Amino acid sequence: MRILLVDDHAVVRRGLTMLLNAQPGMEVVGEASEGNEGIQKAQELKPDIIIMDLSMPHGKDGLSATTELKKLLPDVAILILTMHDDEEYLFRAIQSGASGCILKSEPHEELIMAIQSVYKGNAYLNPAATKRLMEEYLVNVNRGTIDSYSLLSDREKEVLTLIAKGYSNKEIANQLVLSVKTVETHKGHVMEKLKMKTRPELVAYALKKGLLGYGV
Template sequence: MIRILLVDDHAVVRMGLNMLLNARPNMEVVGEASEGNEGIQKAEELKPDVVLMDLSMPHGKDGLSATSELKKILPDTSILILTMHDDEEYLFRAIQAGASGCILKSAPHEELLQAIECVAKGNAYLYPSATKRLMEEYLSHMKQDVSDSYSLLSDREKEVLTLIAKGYSNKEIAEKLIISVKTVETHKSKVMEKLQMKTRPELVSYALKKGLMGYGI
C-alpha cells in the first residue's frame, strides 16, 4: 500500500485526487494540507511514502521551499511535484529542491498513477516533454568544446599552460615565473586534470586552438 499525503491549496483539487487515489487498491491518501508549512507538519506526523506537492501555493510556504525543507526532515519520503508550468526553470528548481519527480496537472489520470508508483519505488519520474528537454540540455553540454573548461583555470595555471605550449621546460617555466619546479609540476597536473588531458601534445594543441600562442587554428 502506497501511503500518500496531498498538499494543494485548492480543496476541490484535493477532493478529486482523494477520490482518484483511494479508488486504487494499492494507494491510500493518509492526509491533506493546504500549504507547505502544514504539509511539512502532516508529513512529520504521518510519515507518508509519497507527498504529492503542489508547486504554486500563494498562501503559506510554496511547494519548492516545502520540498527542500521536507527532504531534510524525511529524506526517504518521495515528493512528486504537481505543476501547471511546463517550463524547464521550474523543473530544474524542483529537482534541485529534492523532488523525485514532476508531473503536469493537465496529465491524464493514468500518467499520475504511474508517476506515483514510480517515485514510491525510489525512482525518478519526469513528464515526457521534460525528459526530452533534459536530454537536449545534456547533449548540448556534451557537444560543448573542452575549451569551455579554460575558465576553470587560475591565472597562474593559464600562464603555465601558455609556457608549456610554447615549448618551455618545467625548469625554464619555474625560472620565468620565479617559482619552484615542484610548483610548476603541481600547476601542470591541475591544468591537465581540469582540461581532462593526459599528454603535453594535447596541451599544445589546446593552446593553439585557444590562440594562447599568438595565433590560432
C-alpha cells in the same frame, strides 16, 4: 502506499483523494493546503509519497517545502504537481530534491504511473520533459557551466585517479579486480566524457581536481 496531498485547492485535493483511494494499494492519509502545513503533516504522518503542488500563494510554496522536507525526511518521495510546462520550473523541482514532476493536465493514468514509479525509488519525468532536461544539461556541459566530472561513474572516477597516480592498466586491473580489457573500456569512457585524448591530459585534470590529495 501512504500518500500526503499538499495543494491549496480543496476541490483538487478532494478529487485526488477519491481517485487515489480507489487504486489498489494506495491510501491518502492526509491533506495540507500550503507548504508549512505540509511539512507538519509529513512529520506527523510519515507518508511514503507526498504529492506537492508547485504554486501555493498562501504560506510556503511547493519548492521551498520540498527542499525542507528532503532534509527532515530524506526517504520520502515527493512528486511535484504543476500547471507550468516550463524548463525553469522543471529544473527547480529537480534541484529541490523532488523525485518527479507531472503536469496537472496529464491524464489520471499518467499520475498513477508517476506515483508507482517514485514509490519504487525511481525518478519520474514525462518523455518531453526528459528530452528538454537532457538538452539543457548538454548545453551547460558544452558551455563549461557544468563540470564534466559529474558525468563519470564511480568506477570511472576510480580508474581516473589510479591512472593519474601512474598505475598501468594491468596494475589498475589487479587493484580493482577487473580485467585489463574492462579497465581500458573505462579509460576510454573517461577520455570521451572529459574530451581528452592523452594520459598526460588526464593527469593534469586529476591534479586540478585534487584527486591526488593536492591540487595546482
